[in-house]
Amino acid sequence: MLLAISYSQSRIDTLQLITKSKAHDTVKLIAYNSLINQYWKIDLRQALNYSKVSLALALKNKTDKFIAAAYNNLSGTYYFMGDFDNALLYNFKTLGVKQKKQKDGTTVGSKKSIASTYNNIASLYLNLANYTKSIEYNLLALKTKEEIKDSIGIARSFTNIGNVYEKINNTVMALKFQEQALDLMLKLKDDYGIGAAYNNIANIQLKSNKYKQAKLNFEKAIEIRKRINDEEGLYSTYNNMGELNYELKNYPEAKKYFDLAWKYFSESSDPYLRTSLLINLGEIYKYVGEEKKSEEYLKLAISIAQKNKMPEIEKSAYDALANMFFKKRDFEKAYTNLRKYVEINDTIYKIENSTKMAEMQALYDDAHKSNQIETYKKEKVQSELESSKKELELQKQRNFRNLLLLGIILLGGLGFLLFNRYAIKNKLNKQLELQNHQIAEKNNDITNSINYAKRIQDAILPPVKLVDKYFKNNFVLYRPKDIVAGDFYWLERLNGISFLAAADCTGHGVPGAMVSVVCSNALNRAVLEFGITEPGLILDKTRELVLETFSKSDEEVKDGMDISLIAINDKQEGNGQVKIKWAGANNPLWYVQDGQLKEVKSHKQPIGVTDNATNFPTHEVTLKSGDSLFLFTDGYPDQFGGADAKKFKLKNLQQLFLTHAHLNMQQQKEIYINTFDKWKGDLEQVDDVCVIGIKI
Secondary structure (H helix, E strand, C coil): CHHHHHHHHHHHHHHHHHHHCCCCHHHHHHHHHHHHHHHHHHCHHHHHHHHHHHHHHHHHHCCHHHHHHHHHHHHHHHHHCCCHHHHHHHHHHHHHHHCCECCCCCECCCHHHHHHHHHHHHHHHHHCCCHHHHHHHHHHHHHHHHHCCCHHHHHHHHHHHHHHHHHCCCHHHHHHHHHHHHHHHHHHCCHHHHHHHHHHHHHHHHHCCCHHHHHHHHHHHHHHHHHCCCHHHHHHHHHHHHHHHHHCCCHHHHHHHHHHHHHHHCCCCCHHHHHHHHHHHHHHHHHCCCHHHHHHHHHHHHHHHHHCCCHHHHHHHHHHHHHHHHHCCCHHHHHHHHHHHHHHHHHHCCHHHHHHHHHHHHHHHHHHCHHHHHHHHHHHHHHHHHHHHHHHHHHHHHHHHHHHHHHHHHHCHHHHHHHHHHHHHHHHHHHHHHHHHHHHHHHHHHHHHHHHHHHHHHHHCCCHHHHHHHCCCEEEEEECCCCCCCEEEEEEEECCEEEEEEEEECCCHHHHHHHHHHHHHHHHHHHHHCCCCCHHHHHHHHHHHHHHHHCCCCCCCCCCEEEEEEEEECCCCCCCEEEEEEEEEECCEEEEECCEEEEECCECCCECCCCCCCCCCCEEEEEECCCEEEEECCCCCCCEECCCCEECCHHHHHHHHHHHCCCCHHHHHHHHHHHHHHHHCCCCCCCCEEEEEEEC
């Protein structure tokens, strides 16, 4: 083991030397790719740093295959960090580059490579519990693999589709696809795939309570995986054997298998594996009398699941906790955990998931599996027959009701009139209730779409930890008016220079958020792709890129951005002073020095369409220890409130900053939040708010 570590470190040292040498960019990019793969196993934060540097170099090199590889490395790094949203974002970027047409008519990426990215996207959607999208991209991968006659790829797509159906408890379709995968793997004599297929089939049989069959197939999987030395697969099957013994109530045997699996996977960088095992351990320790340990494991699973946005795992853990507390007769805690379970379950399982997947499956079957469509039709006919029977029963009930009503009419006209009036009122109430339900469903769909857009927009915002890393004493006050925002804050690093900005795009809500994504991407490109470090020149290039993006529309798009952007170089002279560079579009820079608030005025034009555009100047400001500087958008001073429902105004904001500049940044942030909320009172927030403070 020591030799292995030594070899790995030696390889890392060699690769790092290559990246710092005067080697050709191509050689450096290959070295970065190997470094990232090494650091995936030992230091994900370092892997992320190398991934970003590799992307910057690839963009500078302007070679599509290296850009696609860099995006793919970023998506892999975010996946191992458990950040599935960012992993999904960069997989889509990878796909976009791979699908680009070259001069000879071919795509940048091969069809096999594109199918692989489809699989990655499908896997991420599965982890995010978006089963419709997971099926959609798995079918795209399968179709592509069939076009190139990639038999192993086809078998693995069958496996992936089966896994999705298993997740939604459609064991019939799940077993069908896993058996198709096994048949193909046996023909190909692919032992790795055969072992996986036996394991997957056994899992479905376990879920269907076919324990004897499941045990036989798990044992086949163990035998094959031992023979080919597939350690990860072997310990995964040990975990499944633990689940089988758990169902058979053989708890000591189940604990033995779970402990074996946890010993192997406890240091895994895959959050899904770790949390699944933690839930199993939580369940089994409950039955062997160690309830405190059970609660500890389950709460750890919830913590990891919440951090990594894994609703399926979170749901399972709450369910296990609810059952444990119920058995302990701690009904209050049982109810609390059960309520959380139900909330998450309602969010995940929507009727449209199963409906849309059935529609897509039927379309795929029609195009690729004509023999299966007959089965689908038979099932559909059977379903229609069942519906007809139900309708007949309902009709009988309606006939009986009509006879009853006739009897009431004969007994007395007045009684009929009263009943009829009640029936009409009840019918109208039901219609109104149905309409309200439909409106609520549509609103819910819209809200869900906007919430997903928020996850995408959140991906462009730098993590607070990253801001803290490069600006030690800071605060970021960020409060969107709606779910998504036109305001955003932005951070990047290049060549020892830290860039930080507060930006305000045209509008707020969904339109503002769309513009913010365009503008944030333009800022990234200006720094990472074009290597610009002067704030004024960054804004010039950003304006150029934004206009270029909007010029593709048939209509004139006048949207744009106001921004306040600073740059601080790590290398300072060490005389107690700090020199910063700044540029602004319509937004100024304020800083407090020697008890006075000073202003660097902005350039009066936006990042966007403007008449007689001129270049943005770069200003240099000398600060010293204890000075505070502020970047902000117009949302805070434009907020209506107070006794007369007037704007807060810039003058009051200046006084607020000046009065509290002596405090540390977190204290200041609390004061500014409380002041804003008190001023706003019961009035609506009028715009997005973004204020950034930094103390030197």
